[in-house]
Every structure is written in C-alpha cells, then in structure tokens.
Amino acid sequence: MAHFEKLLLIGCGNMGGAMLAGWLAAGEDPARFEVLDPALGAAPEGVKLHREPPADSDHDCVLLGFKPQQLGELGPRFQDLTGPGVTVFSLLAGIDLAMLRAAFPGADAHVRVMPNLAARIGKSPIIMAQSGLEPAASDAALALYDKLGTALWLDDESKFNLATALAGSGPGFVYRFIDALAAAGHQLGLDQGLADDLAMAMVEGASALAAAADISPGELADRVASPGGMTREGLNVLDADNALINLLNETLQATAAKGDELAANATASR
Numbered sequence: 694m695a696h697f698e699k700l701l702l703i704g705c706g707n708m709g710g711a712m713l714a715g716w717l718a719a720g721e722d723p724a725r726f727e728v729l730d731p732a733l734g735a736a737p738e739g740v741k742l743h744r745e746p747p748a749d750s751d752h753d754c755v756l757l758g759f760k761p762q763q764l765g766e767l768g769p770r771f772q773d774l775t776g777p778g779v780t781v782f783s784l785l786a787g788i789d790l791a792m793l794r795a796a797f798p799g800a801d802a803h804v805r806v807m808p809n810l811a812a813r814i815g816k817s818p819i820i821m822a823q824s825g826l827e828p829a830a831s832d833a834a835l836a837l838y839d840k841l842g843t844a845l846w847l848d849d850e851s852k853f854n855l856a857t858a859l860a861g862s863g864p865g866f867v868y869r870f871i872d873a874l875a876a877a878g879h880q881l882g883l884d885q886g887l888a889d890d891l892a893m894a895m896v897e898g899a900s901a902l903a904a905a906a907d908i909s910p911g912e913l914a915d916r917v918a919s920p921g922g923m924t925r926e927g928l929n930v931l932d933a934d935n936a937l938i939n940l941l942n943e944t945l946q947a948t949a950a951k952g953d954e955l956a957a958n959a960t961a962s963r
C-alpha cells in the first residue's frame with residue numbers, strides 16, 4: 694500500500710511554504726498537496742488552496758504548519774481532518790508526541806518533524822520522531838522528508854528540543870553571525886556594502902568547503918591559521934576562556950528551554 698499520497702498542509706507560512714516550495718522544486722506533483730490557510734495570498738500553481746477545513750479532501754496525512762501557541766484553539770477544529778487513515782505530521786516547536794496524540798486521538802500515527810528554512814532549496818536537516826507508524830510507513834515518511842535535505846529519526850525524543858535549537862533555529866544564529874561579522878568589518882573601516890558582500894561570500898564558500906572536506910571543521914580552522922600568522926590571533930580571541938563555546942552553549946540552552954515552555958503553555962490551554 695502506498696503511503697502519504699496526498700498531504701494537506703494546515704498553515705502555509707514561512708516554514709510550511711518553504712517545505713512546499715522544496716517538494717515542488719524536487720519534482721513532486723503539485724496535485725499531491727493541498728493547503729488550508731485562511732491568510733495565504735495564493736498557493737503555488739497546481740496546489741489547491743482551502744480557506745476553511747475542506748469537507749471532501751482525500752488526504753492521507755496532514756502537516757501542521759501553524760504556531761504551537763495555536764494548538765489549544767485549532768486542535769479541536771481539525772478533528773475531522775485527522776481521523777482514522779490519517780497520519781499527523783507536526784512542525785510545532787516544543788509540542789511532543791504525547792501532546793500530539795492527546796490533541797489528535799483519532800489519527801493512525803503522529804510524527805514530529807523539525808526542518809529549517811533551507812528546506813526550500815533541498816538543504817535542510819530534518820529531525821523526526823514518531824509514534825504509531827508501521828515499518829513501511831516509517832520508511833515512506835523518511836523518504837518524503839528526505840526530499841527536502843537529510844531526514845533522520847531521533848530515537849530519544851527527550852533530545853528533540855535541543856536538536857531543534859541546533860538545526861531548526863540554527864540558521865537564525867548563522868544569519869546573526871554573518872551580520873555581526875559584516876558589522877564588525879564596517880565598524881573597523883570597511884564600506885558597509887563591501888563588508889556585507891565579503892561576509893556572505895566567505896560563509897558560503899567556507900561552509901561548502903567544510904561540507905565537502907574529509908577533515909573536520911576544527912582541522913580546517915587550523916589549516917586556515919598559518920603558523921605565526923594572522924588567523925591564529927583571531928581564533929585566540931574566540932577560544933579564550935571558551936568564549937564562543939560558552940556563548941553558544943547559553944544560546945542553545947535558552948532556545949531549547951523555550952520549547953519546554955511552549956509545551957507547558959499548550960498543555961495549560963487545553
């Protein structure tokens with residue numbers, strides 16, 4: 694039996710829209726997707742857009758793409774869309790499998806899916822955790838999300854918020870780094886436009902090289918730092934008292950803790 698032939702995307706904003714664009718760019722048939730979103734201007738060509746929950750949709754899975762803060766309000770509204778024969782995929786940060794089962798008790802299976810915005814260009818890591826999928830459906834789910842980058846099952850769901858902080862929120866931290874590097878270059882004397890262009894081109898090339906290299910980023914950093922040269926002085930600033938590691942440790946902790954808070958608030962509002 695085929696799995697996930699028709700996906701109803703409920704909430705097509707920044708993240709849901711990026712995933713839909715990624716699937717279509719990867720060659721998926723637009724007829725495989727429908728969107729339910731009261732505020733979306735238009736769906737991509739060939740994708741049916743609903744403003745109200747459709748009564749006649751033949752979907753076999755939904756992908757929840759609204760905000761976790763809306764689960765208490767919207768969960769009860771979507772019971773008819775999540776009955777037997779339907780798998781619930783959820784992008785909702787912080788909302789765990791037990792909460793998904795409680796919110797959508799009629800569904801066959803429940804899957805947490807955590808991508809990032811690079812799904813639009815097929816370059817997202819996608820963290821997944823599931824409850825209720827048979828082995829063949831589990832393989833089909835992985836294959837569906839693998840079209841958006843690299844999908845993987847996280848066996849220990851207790852680590853999901855931490856993995857979300859690193860890989861789901863991560864692009865936000867990288868974009869901040871690029872901006873900060875350019876701002877520092879500008880403050881020290883480069884034209885703003887030049888600093889912006891250099892920072893962007895440098896990060897693109899450096900990450901592509903690291904992804905293709907057969908040595909670790911740490912070893913690559915040492916290769917950049919010529920003995921007795923300039924780069925080591927800069928690395929020494931980042932490494933002093935583990936400054937960068939400590940900053941990122943704090944960053945990931947604060948991000949992951951917010952996932953717990955979103956879950957607690959969603960539970961309280963049920």
Ligand SMILES: NC(=O)C1=CN([C@@H]2O[C@H](COP(=O)(O)OP(=O)(O)OC[C@H]3O[C@@H](n4cnc5c(N)ncnc54)[C@H](O)[C@@H]3O)[C@@H](O)[C@H]2O)C=CC1
Nearest residue numbers: 703704705706707708729730732758759760761784785786
């Ligand atoms: N933005 C990101 O990089 C990532 C977001 N996520 C998750 O994706 C989800 C959406 O986040 P964003 O796309 O950033 O937010 P967003 O605000 O851009 O999108 C939310 C969408 O939900 C729609 N919506 C609101 N009420 C609705 C209703 N009653 N029925 C159907 N659709 C409705 C809105 O019109 C909007 O298009 C969240 O649960 C978030 O945790 C997960 C990974 C990364």
Ligand SMILES: O=C(O)[C@@H]1CCC=N1
Nearest residue numbers: 786857858861862863
């Ligand atoms: O900021 C958020 O809550 C979502 C989850 C990961 C990225 N964006």
